Amino acid sequence: MRHIISILIENEAGALSRVAGLFSARGYNIESLTVAATEDPSLSRMTLVTSGSDEIIEQITKQLNKLIDVVKLIDLAESVHIERELMLVKIGTTPATREEVKRLSDIFRGKIIDVTPSSYVVEMTGPSDKLDAFIGSLEEGSIIEVARSGPTGISRGEKGLHL
Amino acid sequence: MELSGGEIIVQCLKDEGVEYIFGYPGGAVLHLYDAIFHQDDVQHILVRHEQAAAHSADAYARATGKPGVVLVTSGPGATNAVTGIATAYMDSIPMVVISGQVGTPVIGSDAFQEVDTVGITRPCVKHNFLVKDVNQIAETLKKAFHLATTGRPGPVLVDIPKDITDPNIKVPYHYPETVSMRSYNPVVTGHKGQIKKAVDLLVSAKRPMIYSGGGAILGNGSNELTELVRLLGYPITNTLMGLGAYPATDKQFVGMLGMHGTYEANMAMHESDVILAVGARFDDRVTGKLATFCPNAKIIHIDIDPASISKTVKVDIPIVGEVRPVLLEMISIIKQGNLKPSAADLEVWWNNIEKWRDLNCLDYDRSGETLKPQYVVEQLYKVTNGEAYVTSDVGQHQMYAAQYYHFDKPRRWINSGGLGTMGFGLPAAIGVKLAFPESDVACITGEASIQMCIQELSTALQFNTPVKIINLNNRYMGMVRQWQEFSYKSRYSQSYMDTIPEFVKLAEAYGHVGMRIEKSSDVEGALKEAFAMKDRTVFLDFMTDRTENVFPMIEAGKSHHEMKLRVAPGTPIDRELS
Numbered sequence: 001m002r003h004i005i006s007i008l009i010e011n012e013a014g015a016l017s018r019v020a021g022l023f024s025a026r027g028y029n030i031e032s033l034t035v036a037a038t039e040d041p042s043l044s045r046m047t048l049v050t051s052g053s054d055e056i057i058e059q060i061t062k063q064l065n066k067l068i069d070v071v072k073l074i075d076l077a078e079s080v081h082i083e084r085e086l087m088l089v090k091i092g093t094t095p096a097t098r099e100e101v102k103r104l105s106d107i108f109r110g111k112i113i114d115v116t117p118s119s120y121v122v123e124m125t126g127p128s129d130k131l132d133a134f135i136g137s138l139e140e141g142s143i144i145e146v147a148r149s150g151p152t153g154i155s156r157g158e159k160g161l162h163l
Numbered sequence: 164m165e166l167s168g169g170e171i172i173v174q175c176l177k178d179e180g181v182e183y184i185f186g187y188p189g190g191a192v193l194h195l196y197d198a199i200f201h202q203d204d205v206q207h208i209l210v211r212h213e214q215a216a217a218h219s220a221d222a223y224a225r226a227t228g229k230p231g232v233v234l235v236t237s238g239p240g241a242t243n244a245v246t247g248i249a250t251a252y253m254d255s256i257p258m259v260v261i262s263g264q265v266g267t268p269v270i271g272s273d274a275f276q277e278v279d280t281v282g283i284t285r286p287c288v289k290h291n292f293l294v295k296d297v298n299q300i301a302e303t304l305k306k307a308f309h310l311a312t313t314g315r316p317g318p319v320l321v322d323i324p325k326d327i328t329d330p331n332i333k334v335p336y337h338y339p340e341t342v343s344m345r346s347y348n349p350v351v352t353g354h355k356g357q358i359k360k361a362v363d364l365l366v367s368a369k370r371p372m373i374y375s376g377g378g379a380i381l382g383n384g385s386n387e388l389t390e391l392v393r394l395l396g397y398p399i400t401n402t403l404m405g406l407g408a409y410p411a412t413d414k415q416f417v418g419m420l421g422m423h424g425t426y427e428a429n430m431a432m433h434e435s436d437v438i439l440a441v442g443a444r445f446d447d448r449v450t451g452k453l454a455t456f457c458p459n460a461k462i463i464h465i466d467i468d469p470a471s472i473s474k475t476v477k478v479d480i481p482i483v484g485e486v487r488p489v490l491l492e493m494i495s496i497i498k499q500g501n502l503k504p505s506a507a508d509l510e511v512w513w514n515n516i517e518k519w520r521d522l523n524c525l526d527y528d529r530s531g532e533t534l535k536p537q538y539v540v541e542q543l544y545k546v547t548n549g550e551a552y553v554t555s556d557v558g559q560h561q562m563y564a565a566q567y568y569h570f571d572k573p574r575r576w577i578n579s580g581g582l583g584t585m586g587f588g589l590p591a592a593i594g595v596k597l598a599f600p601e602s603d604v605a606c607i608t609g610e611a612s613i614q615m616c617i618q619e620l621s622t623a624l625q626f627n628t629p630v631k632i633i634n635l636n637n638r639y640m641g642m643v644r645q646w647q648e649f650s651y652k653s654r655y656s657q658s659y660m661d662t663i664p665e666f667v668k669l670a671e672a673y674g675h676v677g678m679r680i681e682k683s684s685d686v687e688g689a690l691k692e693a694f695a696m697k698d699r700t701v702f703l704d705f706m707t708d709r710t711e712n713v714f715p716m717i718e719a720g721k722s723h724h725e726m727k728l729r730v731a732p733g734t735p736i737d738r739e740l741s
Binding site: 009010013014017018021025055058059062063065066068069070071072163 | 281282285286289290293310344345346347468469470473474477
């Protein structure tokens with residue numbers, strides 16, 4: 001099962017490589033990883049998407065908690081949460097397809113943020129499966145490049161991951 | 164008080180109460196070595212290879228319970244120490260490693276003797292630091308000692324660039340008394356509800372087993388463990404790392420378990436209905452085939468590290484906490500509630516165990532002329548009254564030591580259990596002898612292992628650490644040969660050396676005493692003579708049976724009740740087993 005693990009980690013050199021190293025050393029699956037500082041500059045928040053059996057996810061969270069730099073973590077999959085990913089897609093267009101691409105982008109609430117006579121760049125946010133669906137709906141061969149941030153997430157309600 | 168970075172490091176070690184540092188100088192740590200030169204409080208033990216520095220410090224820690232301290236230079240100094248650091252990491256040994264690094268302005272430029280030490284050691288330390296400011300040295304070292312010695316212990320490395328120890332840059336010195344880290348708060352006492360549940364299950368068991376590991380020793384829980392086991396009257400087995408946590412000569416002790424454990428310990432594990440695991444981690448050498456591990460047992464697991472719980476074997480009642488307070492709580496619940504297990508059930512269980520014990524699975528052929536390695540260990544046990552500190556290398560000799568030297572006290576058996584590092588024994592013996600100069604220290608080794616750190620014979624002379632080296636010389640890498648005999652139809656690929664040195668001469672060349680023993684009848688006399696030479700390191704080269712094997716054995720992928728025993732096929736015992 002897919003899990004989104006949110007981690008508060010000391011904003012120190014090497015902290016990211018400790019997490020990445022743990023996953024490779026123990027053979028855990030890592031689908032995406034995003035990291036940036038929080039409102040407290042001494043802390044970074046990392047969002048990590050992984051998948052595995054319940055036993056493996058339990059080991060992953062335990063091993064992450066064991067890292068000295070990890071201050072706190074939650075598995076978002078255990079509660080109601082919101083997940084968002086940012087995607088930028090550059091799409092090649094022809095006079096015949098231009099309108100259709102724009103219409104599709106509108107349906108998915110994308111924004112066209114760069115235009116040339118033969119291309120668009122579409123900016124889109126949403127849960128990862130929505131972004132997958134948009135890519136799936138584009139005409140084959142029209143995509144020039146895709147840049148995705150990997151998902152980040154937050155739990156619903158007033159409780160949150162903080163110190 | 165204003166001090167330079169190098170002086171700060173030395174002062175921190177003094178304030179931490181460090182007696183010995185084990186190290187080797189080099190370019191990046193020269194400022195620090197100059198600071199060491201100007202004082203006598205912390206004694207530096209100059210090894211002959213950095214791997215040995217880590218092993219000596221590690222063994223010092225295992226024997227004393229105090230953290231071992233290592234000092235190495237950048238580049239090869241650090242990489243040479245990695246095997247020793249990983250050894251300590253796998254066995255959760257408290258250790259602080261200070262490594263020199265190239266100056267901060269040249270970090271990342273592939274400077275002379277530069278490696279990414281923090282990167283290289285990351286997977287085999289509890290934590291590591293790179294200090295980039297002289298003002299951070301004292302606090303970082305305090306954190307290092309705190310991390311190394313609390314929670315689940317382990318090695319912590321502090322990498323210090325050369326310019327940070329510049330003798331011309333002096334800053335105010337203050338060594339913090341305590342340190343707190345918001346991201347590090349190890350649990351001490353266990354959950355009371357869980358402990359109560361565990362006690363209820365334990366007392367109601369019909370076929371109970373207590374299985375304790377290195378954590379019982381590291382957590383200084385030996386007395387409490389012994390008290391609990393005696394209170395309940397239950398059988399106990401120890402892992403390789405746990406030997407000595409419970410007195411081996413006591414009748415409730417059924418021997419070591421696992422791959423080369425006793426028949427009675429493994430059979431009792433297999434048949435038990437409740438297992439109390441104390442500071443053990445269900446290592447593959449203990450469990451054998453996981454799918455059939457203790458098939459009928461409910462498992463209670465006490466461990467300081469939550470990640471050890473349900474890692475390989477699913478646990479029914481986990482208790483996260485230090486071994487000692489949890490065991491004390493268990494004892495108090497049992498005493499207060501006057502709880503008693505069923506005497507009738509226990510009697511049936513013990514009768515079963517005694518039947519297994521009657522097989523005498525550690526017996527071996529004593530009739531022939533050839534010198535048996537087991538006999539040497541038995542004689543060593545006798546000559547040292549079971550009181551020696553025994554270090555070992557890795558292989559058959561290690562298993563003979565574990566099987567035939569009966570440890571009644573914790574911290575006497577010093578071996579590399581997790582990583583299985585050949586070369587550990589001799590530097591380990593030196594570390595232990597420094598800690599306990601009045602005690603007998605024996606290094607049980609083999610002719611292959613000893614050659615991996617034999618240069619430390621030189622260190623032993625310089626620092627006057629008269630240890631006794633018990634070399635079980637079978638002219639083979641015995642354990643490799645044994646596996647090749649069983650699994651590769653005796654194709655002895657590269658497990659034989661035909662140019663083994665003359666160890667007697669080699670010992671003499673290093674300034675020690677060498678003895679060669681070929682006959683069983685000479686063993687006791689030679690050992691007595693060696694241990695009588697209190698101030699000499701003695702290398703006893705025992706020419707043992709070339710093809711002797713370690714039994715019992717659970718081959719890889721088999722389970723506890725499928726042991727290979729030292730009995731000929733078709734004998735009454737063999738038939739009874741099948």
